Amino acid sequence: MASISLALFYTLVLCFLLFSSFSEGKEFLVGGNTEAWKIPSSPSDSLNQWAQRSRFQIGDFIVWKYNAKDDSVLQVSRKDYSNCNISSPIAQFNDGDTKLKLDKAGPYYFISGAKGHCEQGQKMIVVVMSPRSSQKPIMSSSSISPAPSPVSEFEDGPAVAPTSGANALSSTLMMTVILGMVVLV
Numbered sequence: 596m597a598s599i600s601l602a603l604f605y606t607l608v609l610c611f612l613l614f615s616s617f618s619e620g621k622e623f624l625v626g627g628n629t630e631a632w633k634i635p636s637s638p639s640d641s642l643n644q645w646a647q648r649s650r651f652q653i654g655d656f657i658v659w660k661y662n663a664k665d666d667s668v669l670q671v672s673r674k675d676y677s678n679c680n681i682s683s684p685i686a687q688f689n690d691g692d693t694k695l696k697l698d699k700a701g702p703y704y705f706i707s708g709a710k711g712h713c714e715q716g717q718k719m720i721v722v723v724m725s726p727r728s729s730q731k732p733i734m735s736s737s738s739i740s741p742a743p744s745p746v747s748e749f750e751d752g753p754a755v756a757p758t759s760g761a762n763a764l765s766s767t768l769m770m771t772v773i774l775g776m777v778v779l780v
């Protein structure tokens with residue numbers, strides 16, 4: 596009897612820890628690597644190609660790594676993004692390790708604050724999905740698809756599906772239940 600309560604307690608604690616970590620939001624390293632915030636070598640290498648493959652949701656973070664001596668990140672209006680106008684940014688970051696929380700749905704426009712960089716393609720649009728559009732019916736098939744690697748959003752690979760958190764969560768919960776049963780036997 597004592598082992599049952601112990602297993603239950605253990606399972607509940609693990610569930611709680613899992614849920615609290617998942618509610619914090621994902622971190623997206625811009626371009627998938629620490630060298631990416633720079634003038635792209637070709638249009639096909641642009642940061643918008645990366646941004647379009649990524650699924651950003653409210654509560655996620657974008658992280659830029661760059662040399663604070665020669666570059667910066669400006670959040671600007673759509674018009675200033677198009678014109679590469681660096682004179683009146685909405686927000687300006689130049690600490691070399693910028694972390695921004697995406698706290699609302701819709702487009703965010705970023706350009707480099709270094710002179711001439713935006714004109715050469717160092718700019719990026721991030722679109723944060725509205726809570727409704729992020730709920731895809733794919734959800735129901737989560738039990739048959741393999742759990743993705745938790746590091747996948749940092750790689751320069753295909754977009755992380757919005758269900759990935761749920762996938763990882765359900766398989767981890769499964770593991771927890773199995774572990775709990777092992778304790779019981």
Ligand SMILES: *[C@@H]1O[C@H](CO)[C@@H](O)[C@H](O)[C@H]1NC(C)=O
Pocket residue numbers: 678680681682683
């Ligand atoms: C840049 O933006 C500022 C402030 O909105 C404006 O006064 C200026 O004319 C703009 N420059 C260009 C080149 O569009």
